[in-house]
Structure formats: structure tokens, C-alpha cells
Amino acid sequence: MFFTTYFLLTGLLGSLATGPSDTPPVPSGAVQSLKAARTLGAGATVTVRAVVLNGAELGGLRFVQDGESGLALYALPTRVPGFDELQAGDSVQVTGQLKNYQGLLEMDPISAVRKISSGRPLRPLKVPASGITAAFSEAHEGRLLEVTGLSRLTNSSGTPVDALSANTNYLLDGQTGALLRVTNSSSGPNGLINAGVPKGEQFDVRGILSQFSASGTGGYQLLPRLATDLVRGGGLARITAEPVPVNITAQGFTIEFSTSYPGDTRISYGPSSTELTSNRIDEALTTQHRIVLDGLEPGTTYYVQVSSRNMAGMASSAAVPVITGGHKSGRKK
Structure with missing residues (x-):
């Protein structure tokens, strides 16, 4: 009895250890990396956890990425x-089934979406213009790329363009195969449609690498x-409108200026352009900057230098003189 039981157990354990495949199937609902999910390919049902790269500006597509790979997700509005x-x-x-659509591996249909948190940083893979x-x-x-050091966007014939149009393809630096596409969903004041292309300077372009190819090969965009x-100037919050004093009183004034990209608001001021001994900082990121300076002396000239810092660095203006209202205190000579 003992030996019979022993051999039955060892035989059972042996059959479990040496199944038809060395790689056990992934249990339903188990979270996989995007790289592992992509390896399974079209037809597989997978559950992945990653960071979303875009909102409604790409229509019904959402792309996600983790530390290694990216993946497209597709769902019609209100379907999930x-x-x-x-x-x-x-x-x-997200849980759903993978399929190939014109060469793009995407999750469709999607059966479940669970938001875990928000405000996660997006880390693009930086690619020089020469390495596109x-x-x-x-x-x-499916990954977020940042192509750096570009000098122009062109149409298919290589002619530089000044502004972008919906549902239109462009070439990065006029390079064949380096396709950029503007969708018709990126509209409104912050959208790409009618957005001006930087001129007279190098710039970067961030975007998600997609694919559209009937043959399933090539067609990356x-x-x-x-x-x-x-991204002009590497995303630096460059000062586009010089500091302007408003609401000048005997005790102070308000300084306003603007920047090309969001950054914090910094002001240094003092009795001369080489003695900027006082500072004010507002850490909120914005392109429209405003700081009130108060508690100053009446009828006094102050030199004011504005700056703005973000993840790309800090940009500053030259110090400019501003005079408070009223008269200086003390007896006249």
C-alpha cells in the first residue's frame, strides 16, 4: 500500500513537471509585461499593466508603454x-485580445479597463534625426519617441511646410520613410491642426510610433x-514676451511675462543689475507668468530679472529697471 501510494504520487508529480511544453500557459488574468504579451501575438488574450501615452487626440486609439515595450489599444467610445x-x-x-490591424499589433476587443493612478511621468525614447x-x-x-535635432517638416515632395493639416502625412527633415501623420482628432486650441512648424531653429518632435501597412511590413509612422x-528649444521655457510692470504703486508693482513652454515663475530684484539680492518664486507651471512685488520703497528704481525653470532647464531675461510710484521718503535737500 505504501509503495503503491508512493509510486502513484511520484508518477503524478513527474507528469506535471514534464508536460508537453517547458513554458507553462499564462493563467487567465495574470498580468504580463508588454514585451511578453507582444510575443504571444494576434489571437492571444492578455492582461497588461502600463502607462497611457495619449488621450482623445488620437480618436479611439490609446497607446500604453512600460519600461520595455509599447502597445496600441482600440475601442469605440462607450464600448468599454x-x-x-x-x-x-x-x-x-487592461484585458483584451490581440489582433493585427494593417501591421499594427493592438488590443481589440477590450474586455476590462481598470485605472490604477494618474500623473505618471511619460519617458520618451530619444532618437537623433540621423537615426530615424x-x-x-x-x-x-507603440512607444513614445522624441526625434531630436530636426530642421523642417516637408510634404511628400520635400517642400517645407509652415502649418499642419488634418489627415495629412509629412516627412521628418524630408527623409523618405520618416513619416509623421496628423490625425483629424487633434483639434482645438491645443491641437496639431493648423499648428505652426518651427522656423529658423532646430526643434524636436514627440510622437507615438504606429504602423499602417496592408502587407504588414514597413509603413511605420x-x-x-x-x-x-x-518642441522648440528642447522644451525649455524660453521667455517670449519681456517682463512688463503693471499696477505700479508706491509700495510695489506686478511683473508679467510669457514663455514658450510651461515653467515656474522666478523673479530676482535689487538696487542694480549686478545686485539682484531679493527673490520670489511661484512653483506652479505655466506659460503666462505673474508675480506681485510689494513692500518696496516709494519712488525707487529696482532692477528686475525674470526666469522660468522646467525639466529642460532654466531660461532668464536680462534685468530691466522699474520705478515705484510716489516719492522717496526723507527730507528734500
């Missing part, structure tokens, strides 16, 4: 509760999301 509300920076867990051809590949499909994906 919570999907249409997803925004860039949301951390999500190598970067536009299956390994980077960069999908920028909003006008802010055309």
Missing part, C-alpha cells in the same frame, strides 16, 4: 466603461498628439 476617459499619464490594467530609419522598427512600435509635441 472607463476607456474613453483615459488620459496621458494614467496607469492602467533605425528607430522606425517593430521593436519600438510617428503620431504626434498635441501642438506641444513640436
